[in-house]
Amino acid sequence: MPRGIGKLTSLQTLSCFVVEKKRSPKSEMIGGLDELRMLNELRGSLEIRVKGYERNSCISEFEGAKLIDKEYLQSLTIQWDPKLDSDSDIDLYDKMLQSLRPNSNLQELIVEGYGGMRFPSWVLDLSNLVRIRVQRCRRLKHIPPLDGIPSLEELGIWDLDDLEYIDSEGVGGKGVSTFFQSLKKLNIMYCGRLKGWRKRWSRDEMNDDSDESTIEEGLRMLCFLRLSSLSIFKCPNLTSMPLFPTLDEDLYLVNTSSMPLQQTMKMTSPVSSSSSSSSSITRPLSKLKSLDMWSLDDMESLPEVGLQNLSSLQQLWIWGCRRLKSLPLPDQGPCLGLP
Numbered sequence: 001m002p003r004g005i006g007k008l009t010s011l012q013t014l015s016c017f018v019v020e021k022k023r024s025p026k027s028e029m030i031g032g033l034d035e036l037r038m039l040n041e042l043r044g045s046l047e048i049r050v051k052g053y054e055r056n057s058c059i060s061e062f063e064g065a066k067l068i069d070k071e072y073l074q075s076l077t078i079q080w081d082p083k084l085d086s087d088s089d090i091d092l093y094d095k096m097l098q099s100l101r102p103n104s105n106l107q108e109l110i111v112e113g114y115g116g117m118r119f120p121s122w123v124l125d126l127s128n129l130v131r132i133r134v135q136r137c138r139r140l141k142h143i144p145p146l147d148g149i150p151s152l153e154e155l156g157i158w159d160l161d162d163l164e165y166i167d168s169e170g171v172g173g174k175g176v177s178t179f180f181q182s183l184k185k186l187n188i189m190y191c192g193r194l195k196g197w198r199k200r201w202s203r204d205e206m207n208d209d210s211d212e213s214t215i216e217e218g219l220r221m222l223c224f225l226r227l228s229s230l231s232i233f234k235c236p237n238l239t240s241m242p243l244f245p246t247l248d249e250d251l252y253l254v255n256t257s258s259m260p261l262q263q264t265m266k267m268t269s270p271v272s273s274s275s276s277s278s279s280s281i282t283r284p285l286s287k288l289k290s291l292d293m294w295s296l297d298d299m300e301s302l303p304e305v306g307l308q309n310l311s312s313l314q315q316l317w318i319w320g321c322r323r324l325k326s327l328p329l330p331d332q333g334p335c336l337g338l339p
């Protein structure tokens with residue numbers, strides 16, 4: 001970006017700021033991210049594209065942006081160029097993202113190409129966040145427990161190669177009533193090592209004496225009570241996650257385990273789903289309208305009682321589930337698509 005843009009202190013719209021490494025005679029004409037320091041009237045969306053950085057000065061430059069003072073910003077995207085990825089800069093990445101703490105009024109946060117191992121804890125202070133997407137962060141292993149963010153409606157976790165548990169500490173928020181109390185849409189894609197949501201209730205962490213009822217009770221404590229849409233794409237090791245009985249739009253499972261679906265279908269007690277306007281008792285997945293299952297290699301069948309609960313289902317697609325042996329559909333079932 002041109003040096004001096006920071007003097008436009010009344011500027012309200014700046015859709016993109018490109019950060020580049022200063023290594024040419026023309027570098028004196030390039031402004032650093034700290035040009036944003038006094039641009040506190042910015043509103044709407046801002047995308048920060050990091051195409052280069054100076055190892056010795058980038059942290060002070062990023063801190064100088066003072067994003068925490070941008071109270072009118074609604075959406076923030078922070079993107080690192082894939083060509084910058086370096087194993088030697090892991091700690092530097094942590095410090096870079098830590099220094100880009102936004103104002104608590106922010107409603108949407110997208111982080112792409114981040115090369116650190118930990119997501120900063122400041123995300124928990126963004127109480128007005130409605131949407132979060134974290135993608136192509138191949139070293140990321142630790143994400144703070146996002147379930148306590150009260151306004152969060154959409155969560156996307158894409159292409160995180162090293163992530164094994166979304167809540168690796170196993171502590172989460174303050175309790176069941178605050179577990180993603182507003183979340184409506186969840187997308188988890190291309191996380192090949194992901195095993196479960198919370199390490200504490202993962203089957204890999206349970207000892208041999210733990211029975212299914214113990215695991216189910218732990219999962220029930222993490223039940224999504226407002227979720228409408230769920231997509232899990234190419235996460236073959238994801239065998240343990242919160243139950244999702246209140247889905248009322250679509251469930252899209254591709255090249256993943258069928259165990260979370262099996263657990264949800266086997267819920268033995270009715271589900272209480274509450275909203276600001278009403279409260280009702282329903283059977284698990286009784287409001288689901290569309291179910292797509294592609295290449296679920298561990299699925300041999302689905303529980304009959306679970307299928308009977310799909311009273312609102314309008315479309316069912318099953319493709320490439322090579323071990324599937326039986327599917328006891330109700331007499332009057334949905335539109336069924338098979339290969």
